[in-house]
Amino acid sequence: MPARTMSLTVELVARCFRAVDDPGPDPDAEHLVDSDYEAMLDAFEAELPATEPLWLFGYGSLIWKPEIEHFEERVAVARGWHRSFCMKMTRWRGTKQSPGLMMALDRGGQCKGVAFRLNGGDRRQALDRLFRREMTLKPTSYRPRLLQLATDKGPLRALAFVINRKGTTYAGPLNEDEVVERLATSCGHWGSGADYLYNTVKNLEQRGIHDRHLWRLQQLVAERIAGS
DSSP states (O other), X not given: OOOOOOSSOHHHXXXXXXXXXXXXXXXTSEEOOHHHHHHHHHHHHHHSOTTSOOEEEESSHHHHOOOSOEEEEEEEEEEEEEEEEEEEESSSSOOSSSOEEEXXXXXXXXXXXXXXXXOSSOHHHHHHHHHHHHOOEESOSEEEEEEEEEETTOOEEEEEEEEOTTSTTBOOOOOHHHHHHHHHHOEETTEEHHHHXXXXXXXXXXXXXXXXXXXXXXXXXXXXXXXX
């Protein structure tokens, strides 16, 4: 099958870029501290025996920017979960004045992504890096969870970060028009919402993963940017 051509192009994404200074941690928010991370690590490690390999399930930016050492990856399906732009970003890829959106796994449907098998080094250190990257505020909007995944080489269990609907940055249910508008207009010091969407769709397609919902979103976001 010939490769699909994305409507959202590098040129359109470039139109969304703005130089934004990092505002730093939100002074009005409550942040996780070392003891919080230690408790979460203890709880997670109790679920995953030391003899079981550590896999990480990537469904968004972890696919194209895992920032962890791994020596195997497999296309995998998480049933009972789907990608959702349900996290409000007032830093990183948005600002307080123009909040952006990022994805989390939410209940229902299924999600095809990439499972990464981490190397056999210091597992707790790798988990600590991941937890601190993905979770910063209390109550945390991401929740670490072991998910059962299906792959061509058989089932496996993997760490995934799913949405906590009681979390600080949970955006609630948004309609498609709201999602498109935020992705087409938001930008933070890490880049724009359009850039995040572009890289996610591109890297999924390169692995033969076609997410119809994201494909439609990139078409609509491209139209919104081109028409502005």
